[in-house]
Amino acid sequence: MPTALSVGSVTALFVACLHVCLSASVMAQPASTSSGQAYPTKPIRWISPFAAGGGTDLTTRLVAQRIAEVIGQAIVIDNRIGASGNIGTEIAARAPADGYTLVTITASHPLNQALSERIPYELLRDFVHVTQMTTQPYILLVHPSINAQSVKDLVALARAAPRTLHYGTAGIGTLQHVGGMMLAQMTGTELMHVPYKGGAPALVDLLGGRLQFFFGVPVSTIPLIKAGKLRSLAVTSLRRSAVLPELPSIAETGLTGYSVDNWYGIGAPAKTPRDVVARLNSAAVRALQVAELRERLRQDGADSVGNSTAEFTAIVRGDLERWRKQVRDSGIKAE
Numbered sequence: 202m203p204t205a206l207s208v209g210s211v212t213a214l215f216v217a218c219l220h221v222c223l224s225a226s227v228m229a230q231p232a233s234t235s236s237g238q239a240y241p242t243k244p245i246r247w248i249s250p251f252a253a254g255g256g257t258d259l260t261t262r263l264v265a266q267r268i269a270e271v272i273g274q275a276i277v278i279d280n281r282i283g284a285s286g287n288i289g290t291e292i293a294a295r296a297p298a299d300g301y302t303l304v305t306i307t308a309s310h311p312l313n314q315a316l317s318e319r320i321p322y323e324l325l326r327d328f329v330h331v332t333q334m335t336t337q338p339y340i341l342l343v344h345p346s347i348n349a350q351s352v353k354d355l356v357a358l359a360r361a362a363p364r365t366l367h368y369g370t371a372g373i374g375t376l377q378h379v380g381g382m383m384l385a386q387m388t389g390t391e392l393m394h395v396p397y398k399g400g401a402p403a404l405v406d407l408l409g410g411r412l413q414f415f416f417g418v419p420v421s422t423i424p425l426i427k428a429g430k431l432r433s434l435a436v437t438s439l440r441r442s443a444v445l446p447e448l449p450s451i452a453e454t455g456l457t458g459y460s461v462d463n464w465y466g467i468g469a470p471a472k473t474p475r476d477v478v479a480r481l482n483s484a485a486v487r488a489l490q491v492a493e494l495r496e497r498l499r500q501d502g503a504d505s506v507g508n509s510t511a512e513f514t515a516i517v518r519g520d521l522e523r524w525r526k527q528v529r530d531s532g533i534k535a536e
Contacts, residue, residue, distance in 0.1 A: 240300055240477050244275040248304040250289025251371055252399025253280050256418025260465050261305045263497060264334050267488035272480070276303075282398045285313055285372030287320060290468075294322040298470035300477035306330065306468040309375040311517060315524035316374045324521065329478050330513040331467040332485045337503035338438035339380060339416040339463055340423075341451065342431045347413050352435050352454040355414065359390035366413045367393040369403030377416040379527075380437055380461040387456045407431065418463065419444065419502020437461040444502045464506075466513055482510055 247265050251257040258280065265276040281289030286309060293304030306328065314320050322328075341352065349355040359366050370377035373396045385392045397403040400418060407415040408430060416437060423445075425431045435451045436442050439460040451459045467485060469478060488494060489507035498505045508516075 240480060241272060241274040243301065244277050245269075245272075245300070246279050246296075246302050247276050248279050248281050248289045248293045248302065250281055250286035250293075250305060251307075252282050252397075252401040254421070255371065255400035255404070256420045256422075257286075257305055257307055257371075257400070257465060259420045260335055260498070260501075260503065263494065264467075264485070264488060267491055267494050268481075268484050271484040271487050283372075285309065285374045285378075285396075287313065287322075291321045293468065294327040294470060296470050298472035298474075300469065300473050300481065302470060303331070303481070304328075304468045306466045306517070307376075308462060308464045308520060309371070309377075311520035312376055312379055312524045313374040314521060315528050316379075324517055325514070327471050328468040329471055329473055330510055330517055331469055331478060331481050332489075332510065333464055333466040333506040333508050333513045333516060334485070334489060335498055335503040335505055336462065336464045337419055337501075338436040338442050338450075339377065339461060340419060340426075340436055340445070340448070340502075341414065341434045342407065342417045342422060342426070343414045343434060344407055344410050344412065345429070345432055346410055347432075349434065350432075352449075352451055352456070355434060356388045356390060359385075359388065359392060363391040364393055366390075367395050367411075368414045368416070369395045369397055369406055369412045370416070371400040371403065372396045372398065376461050376463055379524075380416050383459060383461070384451070384456070387459060416461075420498075423500075423502055437463075442502065443504075444499060464516070465503075466517075478510060 247261065249258045249261045262278055265278060269276040281292050286307065290304055290310065293302055296302035310324055314324055343349050343355065349358055368381050370381065378394060378396065381392055381394055395412060403412065403415060404417060404421060406412045422431060426433045433448055435454060436445060436448050437451055437460070439450060439452055441448065441450055469481065486507040489505040495505045
C-alpha cells in the first residue's frame, strides 16, 4: 500500500516542480534586446564590405540565407565597398550595437590593420567576433594567353620582362596584395599591382586579358578553371587543398615558407548584448553544420568552421600578431 504524503512533502514537491518548470521556461526564452523585446523582431542588415559577385560576397550570401532560416528573420545583404573593405567595416563599427547590424570580417582585415595605423577602427576593440564561417586558400591563376604552366614558369617570365606582369587585387592592403608582394620579394622580381574595389572587377579584367595573373578565391574561380577560361598554377596555403589536391602549394614549388591563408567570419559592433551574440553564434553554428551548406562550401573550395566567439577572437588576435611581425620584418608597406 503506497505511503501517504505529508502536507510538507506535498508542498516541497510542488515547489521543486515549480522551480524546474520556471527554469525550463527561462532557458527556452529567446534572446532579448535592451528594450526587453525578443530578438530578432525585424530584418537584420549584414554589411558585405567587398564587391557583389566576389568570393566574400558569395559566401556571405550563402551563409546568411541559412542563418535566416534558423533564426526566423530576414537578413538583408548591404554591399558597402571601397578602401580594401574599410568603408563598410567602419560603418558596421559605428552602427548601433543592437544585433541588427552584422559585417563580414575576412583574413584581410588583420593585415589591413598591421599595414596602416590610419585604419578608422580597431578589430579587437570595436567588434565582437561572432563566429568564423570558412577557411580557404587563394588560387594563383593566369590568363590562358600567358605562357606559364607552373609557378616557376611565371617567375621566369617576370624575370625576363620586369614590370610587365600585372596582377589585380580587391584593394591595397588585402591578402591578395601582400601575397603578390611576398611573391615578388621571395623571387626577386618586379610585379605590377593593380588595386580594385573588390575581387569581382579584378576577376573580370583577368578574364578579359587586361591582367596577367590573380590570386582568386575558390568560390568564384573554380567554375572558370573547369570551363578552361583560366589556368590554375598553385594554392597559397602552406599545404595542398583537399578540394584541389592536384594543385601544388606555392611553398612546395621552391618558395619555402610562403603561406597566405584566407578566412571569412561574422562580426558585430563591440557592445552588442551578450545574449544576442550567443543567439547569433548558435544560429550561425547550426547553419554551418547543415550538410547541404557544408557540401556547397566544399565544392567552392572552402571548409566550413562555425567555432565559438572566443575561438574566433583568438584567430583574429593571432593573425594581427603574425602580420605585424611580417610587416616589421619584411618592410612591406601599403602603397
